[in-house]
Amino acid sequence: MNKEVIIEKIDDFLIDEFEVEEDEIAPEANLKETLELDSLDFVDLVVAVESNFGVKLSGEDFVNVVTLQDFYDLIERKLG
Known part of the structure; x- marks a missing residue:
């Protein structure tokens, strides 16, 4: 799986499952602030990556x- 596909899949589940606005997704964006992660959301993120x-x-x-x-x-390293 190439990097572009990885990024596209991640962006898609961030939009769909975490209700992140598409215009908030940028490589330099802070992950915790963008997703407003708490401990339960962190578990959801790990499950989303696994699935x-x-x-x-x-x-x-x-x-x-x-x-x-x-x-x-x-994610790219984990898949590598």
Whole structure:
């Protein structure tokens, strides 16, 4: 799966499942602020990644994730 497909799938489930406005999605956007993540939303995000990409994430995976670009890169590494 190439990076463009990964980004498109992530953006689609952020819009559909987290009700993020499309114009708020940008690589430099802060992930937590954009998604307004609380602990329950974090679990939903991990489940969404698992169902869309078949990879498991842990809290440790998110230590260095600040922006959406960091999140895209994390998923790409996990799929790699």
